[in-house]
Amino acid sequence: MMKKFLIGTILSLCALSAVANELSQYTAIRVQRAHHLAQEDKLKEAISTLKALDLSRSYDQAFVARMLGIFYWQNEQIKPAIKQLEIAVNSGLLEDEQAWQTRKMLADMLLNEQQFSKALPYYYDLSKAVPKTQKAHDIWLRIAQSHYQLSQWNKVLFAMARYEKLGQPDEIAPLSIKLSAELELNKWAPAISTIKRLIAIEPERVEWWRQLVALYLRVDDDKRALDSMALAKLNGVALNQDDLKLLAQLYGKRGIPERAAKVLGELKDLDSDSQLKAQQATYWQMAKEWQKSIASWRVAAKLDGQYYWNLSQLLVQEGHYQDALVALDNVTGRKADVALVKTRAYYKLKRIEDALAHAKRANEIEPSTQAESWVKYLSQLRKAKASQNS
Incomplete structure (x- = not known):
């Protein structure tokens, strides 16, 4: 649709230009012929017609270069399309209704070809005067994307600030770009705010919750780290084994050992991991759940003999002296x-x-x-x- 639209505008422009004597009669006639060929999907012939022109007037050269660029683009010949559009745009002679759109087309091509440094000046020029029919926020987003690809993080945030001033609803891609720049610049507090906005869009995506917890830990806010991870679990977010281990640790640090022990109890590999089982036993012990702690120490000790000592201490404490003696016989x-x-x-x-x-x-x-x-x-x-x- 966009390709047909651009070709159509060239046709109407040609007619207007010919009347205003902006194009020479020689050029206008051949441009009209090339357009008709393109409309009949004879792009190669249309391109050949324009390439064969012997042009002396600068305006004619710029106009034909733009038309050639569009034809090359329509024929999926991107490099020559970029070359011709650069000639047209950089001439400064095409200040008609399609000048802004032509410049944007060139900038977008350069962006798609990962020529970010070359695309940026065109986008900045576009941002200075955006027609009412165009989307200013889209220009600033592309500027942000280009700076992102060049690892120019402060400029990413500048562009994103301009983008957000235009009042667009939150979307994943722009916020992800902003978040990356904030993380690269160690801007933890703004990054936390951005992550929360991402979570509001995709509350089921576990990566956002993990990042939020990591950022709270980065700023030594264990309370909010725990609250965030616990909320993710409560909301049914698919936490993995490492997430649950972290959640248990956070409960332990907050002085809620019973919940820490219960969370560890959800781990699939708990009863085959001596360290994890010992950690659970410790949490139960901190919670003064003596029998549950003894049961956990028993499992940990069978997996790793070093824990028979811990088991024996608790058995004696709870008056299980005969069992304690058996456990002590296994202490090395x-x-x-x-x-x-x-x-x-x-x-x-x-x-x-x-x-x-x-x-x-x-x-x-x-x-x-x-x-x-x-x-x-x-x-x-x-x-x-x-x-x-x-």
Whole structure:
């Protein structure tokens, strides 16, 4: 449609120009012939007709160059189209109704061919006086896109500011360009605002939520980071395993360990990952959910023996002394510490001889005030018990 429209305007322009004697009669007749050939889809013949012209007048040369550019473009010969349109536009002689549209056509071609530096001056010229029939916001968006491709971030934001002043509704592509520039310039607060606008358009897109959370963490706002991730989850956004891990960490940092533990419970690989299971056990412990913590420590310990120590501590705390002794038998290293905990467990089970034996062992391995106190106390207890029995 656009190609037919442009060809049609050239025809009407030719007629007007011929009447006003802007084109020589020689040129006007041949331009009309080339136009008719193009209308009959005989583009090669139309191009050949115009290329064969011997033109001396500068205006005729500029006019024919524009027409050639359009024909080349219609024939999908972009490079010669650009060359001819540059001749036409740069001549400064075509100040008719189609001058603005011709300049835009050239700028758009250069943009599509990724010749951003060459396109920009034409777009800036276009922005100075935009006809009422054209879209000024579109020009500023293309300026922003060109600067974006050239990594000229401050100029991207300048162009986007002009674009937004024209009152267009928010769209993904312009906001994405703006966001990229803000991130490149470390403008975290404006980037947060832009991300929120993107989320308003695509609330189901998890990438926007992740970016929002990352930006809040960047500015050390853990509260809003947590609120944002929790809201995404509440809204049914498809969070992956890493998102859930981060959400759990944020709950933990905010002092809400129960929710942290529950979120970790949603992970598919939780019971096969010792570190994650240990983290869940820790959260349950922080929440004083002792039995849930013990259950998690058991799983973590079976996956990685280092966690038998944590399990044993909690078992003793909760009075599960026999289970604690079993767990302690699986602890590697920490011999003095293990002996002391066993001392307490045996004492609670009223097995004084065993308790005393482990207290002495602890003191032999690593002498300490605690071990000595146990030995002294248990020795006295044994003596008192022996006196009672005698």
